[in-house]
Amino acid sequence: MTAPSGFTPDTAAPPAGQGGAAPRAATAPAPDPAEQRRRDRRSRRYRWDVRWSPYAFVAPFFVFFAAFGLFPLLYTGWASLHQVELTNPTHMEWAGWHNYSRLWEDEFFWKALRNTFTIGVISTVPQLLMALGLAHLLNYRLRASMFFRVAILTPYATSVAAATLVFALLFGHDYGMVNWSLGLVGLDGIDWQNGTWTSQIAVSTIVIWRWTGYNALIYLAAMQAVPNDLYESAALDGASRWKQFLHVTVPSLRPTILFTVVVSTIGATQLFGEPLLFNTAGTATGGADHQYQTLGLYMYEQGWVNLHLGRASAIAWTMFLILLLIAAANALFARRLRKSQ
DSSP: OOOOTTOOOOOOOOOBTTTBOOOOOOOOOOOOHHHHHHHHHHHHHHHHHHHHHHHHHHHHHHHHHIIIIIHHHHHHHHHTTEEEETTEEEEEEEOTTHHHHHHHTOHHHHHHHHHHHHHHHHHHHHHHHHHHHHHHHHTSOOTTHHHHHHHHHHHHHSOHHHHHHHHHHHTOTTTOHHHHHHHHTTOOOOOTTTSHHHHHHHHHHHHHHHHHHHHHHHHHHHHTTSOHHHHHHHHHTTOOHHHHIIIIIHHHTHHHHHHHHHHHHHHHHTOOHHHHHHOTTOOSSSSTTOTTOOHHHHHHIIIIISOBHHHHHHHHHHHHHHHHHHHHHHHHHHHHHHHHO
8 A cells, every 4th residue: 555645654763672773862062161161260269259258358457457556556565665755766775664663653653543543433433323314214205305315415426625625614713604603602613723623523524524425325225125024023013113223224234334334444544635625724734733634644745745755655555454454354243243143
């Protein structure tokens, strides 16, 4: 029987196992060597990026810290072991520990250290107590609470020079507003700048004015993290707001209070701008009798007024060691605080 005209018979090979050969598998083309090399390079760059990019992101900080933090610190420590004058800072004469031993015999150094301590206490204690009270008030719902939060931070944003000059006018002996207010109530005017305690109180007032709002916002943020369940439980037990503050708020803020105490202590140790500008005579002596000269101001006087860079470097490193002791005391106290909790 013949096939119809135009019909093409099926010429496909029978499947394997039925007497026919298996079909040949299609072979993939060989990869291009250049393309393969490009893929390898991309893969390596990806691995390098994942591994090293975090270090590249943090590298600028360490570069600037090494240039403007670590190098000056080490150079100052080296200069403290030499006799160096500001008029010729490249000429150094080895002095060993003479600059440090000289501080033990320097009455002005011990007076500056004592002034730093007293001003630090006078400024830190009222400052933190006021900040805690302001934060407690702002923690409750008040009208225009955002305005008050911004307002208490305004002194922190004010220039140190501007604030100190204004307070120097306020505490003026003849025309100061403080003495004028004392005269209204029948009290005699006070020579704020020439007295020991009065000058230190005046300088501490500047510090209190500038930093109270800053610490209040820190306390406020910590208060808002205290669970409301604690206050509700205390209210159910009949505790008043004052007792809730003493027995709930303050214990919950212990780590934050410790942090602000340490930071304020460090700031008091480095106090410089306020006592320098408070002296209307424009000198770095901290008054005629050095009555409010701090360690920072004494260091400035030795290095940039008396031109003794070696002595100034020794004072700077002494301040650094004092800060290390404060940090060690803070770590020890924080560890005991965690164990007590």
